[in-house]
Amino acid sequence: MQFLSDNAASVHPSLWAAMQAADAPDSPYDGDAVSQQLDEAFGALFGRECAVLWVATGTAANCLALASMVPPHGGVLCHREAHIEMDEGGAPGFYLHGAKLMLADGESAKLTPDAIRTVIDPIRNDVHQVQPHAISITQASEYGCAYRPDEIAAISALAKERGLGLHMDGARFANACAFLGGDAADTAGPVDALSFGFVKNGGMGAEAIVFFDTALADVARYRRKRAGHLQSKGRYLAAQLLAMLKDELWLSNARSANAAAGEIASVAGTRLMHPVEANEIFLHCSATEREALRNQGFEFYDWGTDAARLVTAWNTPQEHAIALSKAIAAL
Amino acid sequence: MQFLSDNAASVHPSLWAAMQAADAPDSPYDGDAVSQQLDEAFGALFGRECAVLWVATGTAANCLALASMVPPHGGVLCHREAHIEMDEGGAPGFYLHGAKLMLADGESAKLTPDAIRTVIDPIRNDVHQVQPHAISITQASEYGCAYRPDEIAAISALAKERGLGLHMDGARFANACAFLGGDAADTAGPVDALSFGFVKNGGMGAEAIVFFDTALADVARYRRKRAGHLQSKGRYLAAQLLAMLKDELWLSNARSANAAAGEIASVAGTRLMHPVEANEIFLHCSATEREALRNQGFEFYDWGTDAARLVTAWNTPQEHAIALSKAIAAL
Amino acid sequence: MQFLSDNAASVHPSLWAAMQAADAPDSPYDGDAVSQQLDEAFGALFGRECAVLWVATGTAANCLALASMVPPHGGVLCHREAHIEMDEGGAPGFYLHGAKLMLADGESAKLTPDAIRTVIDPIRNDVHQVQPHAISITQASEYGCAYRPDEIAAISALAKERGLGLHMDGARFANACAFLGGDAADTAGPVDALSFGFVKNGGMGAEAIVFFDTALADVARYRRKRAGHLQSKGRYLAAQLLAMLKDELWLSNARSANAAAGEIASVAGTRLMHPVEANEIFLHCSATEREALRNQGFEFYDWGTDAARLVTAWNTPQEHAIALSKAIAAL
Amino acid sequence: MQFLSDNAASVHPSLWAAMQAADAPDSPYDGDAVSQQLDEAFGALFGRECAVLWVATGTAANCLALASMVPPHGGVLCHREAHIEMDEGGAPGFYLHGAKLMLADGESAKLTPDAIRTVIDPIRNDVHQVQPHAISITQASEYGCAYRPDEIAAISALAKERGLGLHMDGARFANACAFLGGDAADTAGPVDALSFGFVKNGGMGAEAIVFFDTALADVARYRRKRAGHLQSKGRYLAAQLLAMLKDELWLSNARSANAAAGEIASVAGTRLMHPVEANEIFLHCSATEREALRNQGFEFYDWGTDAARLVTAWNTPQEHAIALSKAIAAL
Structure with missing residues (x-):
């Protein structure tokens, strides 16, 4: 994912x-x-x-x-x-x-x-x-x-x-x-x-x-x-x-991406480093936690040593976003 | 054309x-x-x-x-x-x-x-x-x-x-x-x-x-x-x-373009300003002659005041090349 | 000189x-x-x-x-x-x-x-x-x-x-x-x-x-x-x-340089490649002739193979200009 | 000065x-x-x-x-x-x-x-x-x-x-x-x-x-x-x-400038913002103090709002440096 x-x-x-x-x-x-x-x-x-x-x-x-x-x-x-x-x-x-x-x-x-x-x-x-x-x-x-x-x-x-x-x-x-x-x-x-x-x-x-x-x-x-x-x-x-x-395809594509990001942000609470107002999520997240997420099949970039950057796209499957939000909630 | x-x-x-x-x-x-x-x-x-x-x-x-x-x-x-x-x-x-x-x-x-x-x-x-x-x-x-x-x-x-x-x-x-x-x-x-x-x-x-x-x-x-x-x-x-x-699609495409150019060049005789070794033809051609060609539906660029530049492409229809060569021969 | x-x-x-x-x-x-x-x-x-x-x-x-x-x-x-x-x-x-x-x-x-x-x-x-x-x-x-x-x-x-x-x-x-x-x-x-x-x-x-x-x-x-x-x-x-x-020092300096150039140009006749309107003289002049001039102590640049460039300055001594014009006349 | x-x-x-x-x-x-x-x-x-x-x-x-x-x-x-x-x-x-x-x-x-x-x-x-x-x-x-x-x-x-x-x-x-x-x-x-x-x-x-x-x-x-x-x-x-x-003129000139700077630095104590190792002195110094110095005839640049930059040169007169050091000491 x-x-x-x-x-x-x-x-x-x-x-x-x-x-x-x-x-x-x-x-x-x-x-x-x-x-x-x-x-x-x-x-x-x-x-x-x-x-x-x-x-x-x-x-x-x-x-x-x-x-x-x-x-x-x-x-x-x-x-x-x-x-x-x-x-x-x-x-x-x-x-x-x-x-x-x-x-x-x-x-x-x-x-x-x-x-x-x-x-x-x-x-x-x-x-x-x-x-x-x-x-x-x-x-x-x-x-x-x-x-x-x-x-x-x-x-x-x-x-x-x-x-x-x-x-x-x-x-x-x-x-x-x-x-x-x-x-x-x-x-x-x-x-x-x-x-x-x-x-x-x-x-x-x-x-x-x-x-x-x-x-x-x-x-x-x-x-x-x-x-x-x-x-x-x-x-x-x-x-x-x-x-x-x-x-307005540009807008509906963006809304899809934003919605997926919102899904994830909704469970992230104080992990959020910045308000999520677009399709990027910056998350406080330890190396161990990042490894845990990756072991579940999520691909994303590290952001420095204690954080992760997660980006959604126009075609991010809803189930992927839901899966990720669950995984984050379970950390 | x-x-x-x-x-x-x-x-x-x-x-x-x-x-x-x-x-x-x-x-x-x-x-x-x-x-x-x-x-x-x-x-x-x-x-x-x-x-x-x-x-x-x-x-x-x-x-x-x-x-x-x-x-x-x-x-x-x-x-x-x-x-x-x-x-x-x-x-x-x-x-x-x-x-x-x-x-x-x-x-x-x-x-x-x-x-x-x-x-x-x-x-x-x-x-x-x-x-x-x-x-x-x-x-x-x-x-x-x-x-x-x-x-x-x-x-x-x-x-x-x-x-x-x-x-x-x-x-x-x-x-x-x-x-x-x-x-x-x-x-x-x-x-x-x-x-x-x-x-x-x-x-x-x-x-x-x-x-x-x-x-x-x-x-x-x-x-x-x-x-x-x-x-x-x-x-x-x-x-x-x-x-x-x-x-070798690149080569067969080029051969098609060259062939179309060759078709046209074959009738151009002394009108040719340069040997035709690719897909461009530079033709001595008066303004009147160029107008005549354009009136028959051929589109091309003037090259200075007394010449024309004709370029063929990978998908130039053979019949267009033949039509043009006939039109040039008839000038 | x-x-x-x-x-x-x-x-x-x-x-x-x-x-x-x-x-x-x-x-x-x-x-x-x-x-x-x-x-x-x-x-x-x-x-x-x-x-x-x-x-x-x-x-x-x-x-x-x-x-x-x-x-x-x-x-x-x-x-x-x-x-x-x-x-x-x-x-x-x-x-x-x-x-x-x-x-x-x-x-x-x-x-x-x-x-x-x-x-x-x-x-x-x-x-x-x-x-x-x-x-x-x-x-x-x-x-x-x-x-x-x-x-x-x-x-x-x-x-x-x-x-x-x-x-x-x-x-x-x-x-x-x-x-x-x-x-x-x-x-x-x-x-x-x-x-x-x-x-x-x-x-x-x-x-x-x-x-x-x-x-x-x-x-x-x-x-x-x-x-x-x-x-x-x-x-x-x-x-x-x-x-x-x-x-008007700038002008008197230039007049001196021009005068020296004029002195030289006055004898150069058809050797002159360009009218002398400043302080540069371009002279048709064979390699042999250039050598002859150099042997008399005149320093200047070759200009291609058959010419010389001679430049005067604000402080070119009048006697140098006269000497050069004589030397050119004598070629 | x-x-x-x-x-x-x-x-x-x-x-x-x-x-x-x-x-x-x-x-x-x-x-x-x-x-x-x-x-x-x-x-x-x-x-x-x-x-x-x-x-x-x-x-x-x-x-x-x-x-x-x-x-x-x-x-x-x-x-x-x-x-x-x-x-x-x-x-x-x-x-x-x-x-x-x-x-x-x-x-x-x-x-x-x-x-x-x-x-x-x-x-x-x-x-x-x-x-x-x-x-x-x-x-x-x-x-x-x-x-x-x-x-x-x-x-x-x-x-x-x-x-x-x-x-x-x-x-x-x-x-x-x-x-x-x-x-x-x-x-x-x-x-x-x-x-x-x-x-x-x-x-x-x-x-x-x-x-x-x-x-x-x-x-x-x-x-x-x-x-x-x-x-x-x-x-x-x-x-x-x-x-x-x-x-070694370059060195003796520099030594003169440094000596003048040293003269001034020697009295500046905790006013010094940086060690004086060349010919520049950066001094904590209020606007009032700077005005006082200027009123005594010293010219220098402000350095931000609470400091002054003083630079000596190869030819700074010794008496100027001494005068300035006294003036600083007296602030």
Whole structure:
């Protein structure tokens, strides 16, 4: 029973169908009929104008979005445990040509205006110190916690006050949105650009960069090609995205994953290290206990020496979740 | 009837089947069972040890290969009309951190040792001038012409003499190989790294970087992640590559495309601007003549003001090729 | 008798005096009293507002100026034989983060609007091709020829029409200005930024980047620090620049160098490969003839196999110039 | 009375003399007779072979040294308060093409093997995380503390064990050496490259990068030119360096600065935030007290809200130091 990650789960049948429906030859790159529908489809979802680019990975989405906001001599404020800092192999340094990540603290890997100010206020406004140009927040956070609309609004207000761009890494945006009630616009808030993740939510290899500041997209299109991310048969990526939006598949997939996580969290009590607001569960759990779980057939990652990370996916079987919750309760 | 490009053709049914066969969850990134088979499968094809990385695009393949050979202060010798110079949106400048493309001339976009020497011999061996670190050749060339094994050997000898890496852009490697008789090892020759293209040959979004100098692959793995090209569900890319190798599908697809091109070339006589050795035909052709062809339903690109570029694909219907050859003959 | 280059000539006594006058401690970097006078002093010289940054080398000046105009995914149009292309060790690739130099032809290493159009007009306005963002011209050119004001105006008009920045590499701006009659504003024309060279004209290690588009300077200040070019004792550089401007020393030094070059050119007749409009002379001259000159004590560089390059400096002794002109006449 | 910084102090008379002695024309760049003596002169000082490059600033020295050891996808371990992290305007990100600084803690801004291990041991050896390639330590540290030879040896042993390069930022190497007894080799220890600072010690604009791993220098020479740091009249920089080495001027200058700092430290007692082992004094000191000192004519920087930083220089007048120590004692 697999609780290792959502990033390698199977592709949803609707996406297979959509990709195959796009198989007839069409214009290459993003000139095809499917790609051309993305701006409108996402615009309808968010209720405001946007420009949408597909890319194959979240790392590329995050970095292309940030590169449209931050010059090489600038900086990006993010959480100390943000994916862009910890897990992208230095991709921001590459895409942003050496711009600097500026690391802030915060509970459950979420930023607050105060935490941001603690980092940027001491920066002297002179050429000896890198100046911040953008803030990047993660929805849901690395620990599976969702920013509430008012929290994003407060960060956005600070960003505007300081002239900083605001980016959201939404690798698990769907899970956050499902938790928050299903309103995409509320879940994104007034960010300038959103990396809207689909791969962890039943996709094959397509994420969306949603630029609400559409001028940024013009730069990002050049940068996408320059990064080798403009696939010639882009229609297969666009088809995945459209299929996800259709009938809110992205949301129902996320709800399934969240439900499975909720099932497990419901028995975990004080073992929970963070509130479970998406599809990730971080559990205080000794080595012996972890071994006990593994002996019962559960696969998952250790998280340091005294904890476990459990991740559900769109297709986690309900019986697996129930089995795991029972096993945890029995520890 | 479509002769615009091979880069947007449909995906071969065998690849669909292979991708779906890989749908069950497996380890993410390139830890899955399919990805793990690539080194051996390509090693068998080329008859020598190699390390193989999948990526989504030819631009990424070329640039990651070159970045493993060339430091930021170095240079890459390529043809003036090479794809890396003309059509990759400056990707080599990005991936190689500002390294320089050094442009040589040559018939039909092919390099020769003499053409290379003409460029590199005048470079003073001092810090004021960028020093060459690698040569990149394209098989088949931008004009659809194939390097013969002895031509590659001669370039390789020069590369070795000067301590330069040798890279082959094989976006249409399959077509060149089909033309040359079907021996992959002969078609690649003693290059250090090959961008082996599959997307133009019936793939969806997977190319192979084949490192014959396997030490280079160790760097390239870090660079691939850093470029956002390490897809989490990499097994779908690996599945495409394996399916292509199986029963030499890559070669039979290329033979089909070449045959269609040959059909057309056979009637083109002195209109041909370059020998047709792959699946591209460059035709002297006036604006009036091009209009006449288009009025008969043929789609293709203009090539400057007095010529046309026609490209066949793995699935170009024979009747389309025949129809086009008749139409050209009738001009 | 030294005609190798002007780039290693002695430092003018007035500059030594000015540097020593600046020896008392003052604010570091560019906060000192001398640096603070530069904007005004250069503004008075050019008759328009400008922001001026000192740097140690022409390469740094050129690259910092261009980096303020051109994004990493953009391009710079320059002459095929421009210093930034030929002699700066790939510095533009470094400072511009992989932006591309786009090479145009032109007599005596000068660009014309037609030559520029020949390069940029065929560039498709799509993401597959690098788009031009700036033009860089060299005053005087690599072959010692001066752009006339109307020539610069025509290039500037084209730049404005296409939305391109305009940079002037003025490593030998003083020599061009002396030739054109001594009006700095006319010699620069309506460029956005000028690398105003002093090192080849009697300086020690200080050049000025003159930003007529002062907004560009704000970026350049950060980039200068980031490139390690913000010297802590910047007052010694600023002192050199001010001393050069005082009583038009820069112009009288250039006039001396030009006069020496004119002396030599006056006897060279059809040997001259280019008009002598600054302090460089390119001479058709066989190997035997070059040896004859060297045997008489003249030092200079070969220029290819059948020519010589002779460069005069601010302090070339008149008798050396006369001796050389006699020797050439006697060949 | 100036205790702001050593970085803007006057140039030592011997350096003026040496620069003027180098005024006669010589080969440009580093081909001149003075530059050619550097390897031998520094080799004699350190008692081992080395290759020495001059550059104008410590930022350039640090970054060129590190760029010779660390690939763009790699990382550099340094102290959280290191100059390369805090005060170089992001220069390491520029010169190292986006490589990452990895920040460790440590008393008085000094690293220890344990502190380094705390940072690098948790880094998984996979492509998702940036791998360390070098360690950079600062001698004397940002807080004016000197690494003892055994401390450097321990860090070097760890570096070797992990295959990491070892760089020393020696902006105040002379002061550390003076404190440690005057042995340059002991003060540097077995580092691979040393940024040997002279500007803060009576120089004008010349620092030395001393490569004990001489192979690294070959790369650095290209990178120096590419960064616009190869001055054409390099002999004036080389002359400063040689003049500093002559008769151990660098050491006597440092001893003067240290003595002045010692004078002040001797009365500071528990106000001292760090041991005074070079020419910097960090003092607990209230705003009122700082105002009192300033009212007596002492200039210095605040260090946060409750402290002051006082820096002495090679030419700090003894009476100033005595006056300041009395004023502090009287607080």
